[in-house]
Amino acid sequence: MRRSRKLEQHIAVFGESGSGKTVLLSSFYGAAQERGNIVNAGFNLVAENPSQGTHLSQNYLGMKRSGRVPEPNRFAAKSYAFSVKVKSRAQGRAADDGRFDALRMVWHDYPGEWFEHDVSGVDEAQRRVDTFRNLLQSDVAFLMVDGQRLLDNDGEEERYLKSLFTNYCNGLLLLRDDLLIDGKPLDSFPRIWIVALSKSDLLPDMDVDEFKDLLLEKAGDDIEKLRDVLGGLFASDGALAVGEDFVTFSSAKFEGTKIEVSERVGLNLVLPFACVFAFERHLRWLQAGRVSRKVGLQLLENAEVTAAALGVFGNWVAKAVGSSNKVAAAVGLLLTAVGPSLAHLAKDLQVKLVDFDTRASAKRDGLAAVLAGFRRDLVRAEEEQILFQSLS
Known part of the structure; x- marks a missing residue:
């Protein structure tokens, strides 16, 4: 029996209590269960823990049918694992592209209370450290900015934004000694x-460019301080983007006692952010020579998984190391015995992506076609001024 193979990606979501993380997650998953959305997406999103899915x-459904806002998960650190089950559009069966059966995404939620209040004892302090360690495997993290709080501080947004980013910085500094080995x-x-505006439906006239400009004007120094704090935690801080990318999210449109869950903004970008967005950014850093060799190998090891699903990496490794299926060994041999630089390899992969959308769409089958759709979602989001991507 052939083993199941999954492309696994992780995201981390940070936000103060009340910033909309629970509603965002619920709307992301619940909308994906709607029959029409399944047909349009070409895949099923399945919660690996049935209780969490329920x-x-x-x-x-409480939002959709009863206008009821979900209760927040106070001091509850949770991870949610989802499988994206790709189906053949032609035959309605599980697709087999010869490489992967599914995309697995793990959503890590960091309790907002830990940014605002001290822990109550040794056990909670250790739980906070353990929770953060679980987030370290993520490629992408979202820093939530609460649209309601911006609205409440209209004209004096810096009061809220400076407090928010100071809390983010202090929370990380408190964990520093426990996280470093x-x-x-x-x-x-x-x-x-990525800095994300939650509840963007409350600010209908604010597109992502205006959101970015507001943050840079009112809290640019605070974002830079956060980058310095994060840069001091890990190696090769050249491969780091903090407050360079922005997105607007709306889980639904809230009107009095009615919640219109069909009017969502940006939630279809979560999966593209987790895999395609991170993959292409890593390639860009490698090509620009912004990372050390050690970190470059690590990023390539992570990127190889996505590249293999895209079908653009296999030829490189096969040509260099024959039948080896050890990713780290393959990349190491590729860079040492064969000789191309990290930038050379990254450039080659980037070139192979140029006509990827056309090839994957023509097949209309497998994970590659889904990833091609994710790339188009990112492009469309930029055109609609929902997403701002850094060019660095």
Whole structure:
């Protein structure tokens, strides 16, 4: 029997209590269960923990049918694992592209209370450290900015924003000594920190460019301080983007006692952020020579998984190392015995992506076609001024 193979990606979501993380997650999952959305997406999103899936669906249906906002998870650190089950559009069966059966995404939620209040004892302090360690495997992290709080501080937004980013910085500094191993910088850590506006439906006239400009004007120094704090935690801080990418999210449109869950903004970008967005950013850093060799190998090891699903990496490794299926060994041999630089390899992969959308769409089958759709979602989001991507 052939083993199941999954492309696994992780995201981390940070936000103060009340910033909308629970509603965002519930709407993300609940909307994905709607029959029409399944047909349009070409895949099923399945919660690997059935109890979590039931709870999120209950939250979503409570919003949709009863106008009831989900209760927040106070001091509850949770991880939610989802499988994206790709189906053949032609035959309605599980697709087999010869490489992967599914995309697995793990959503890590960091309790907002830990940014605002001190822990109550030794056990909770250890739980906070353990929770953060679980987030270290993520490639992408979202820093939530609460649209309601911006609205409440209209004209004086810096009061809220400076407090928010100060809390983020202080929370990380408190964990620093517990996270570093023998005082040495970490190699594994979220390297892309996207600033996300939650509840954007409350600010209908604010597109992502206006959101970005507001943050840079009112809290640019505070964002830079956060970058310095994060840069001090891990190796090769050249491969780090903090407050360079921005997105607007709306889980639903709230009107009095009615919640219109069909009017969502940006939630279809969560999966593209987790895999395609991070993959292409890593390639860009490698091509620009912004990372050390050690970190470059680590990023390539992570990127190889996505590249293999895209079908653009296999030829490189096969040509260099024959039948080896050890990713780290393959990349190491590729760079040492064969000789191309990290930038050379990254450039080659980037070139192979140029006509990827056309090839994957023509097949209309497998994970590659889904990833091609994710790339188009990112492009469309930029055109609609929902997403701002850094060029660095």
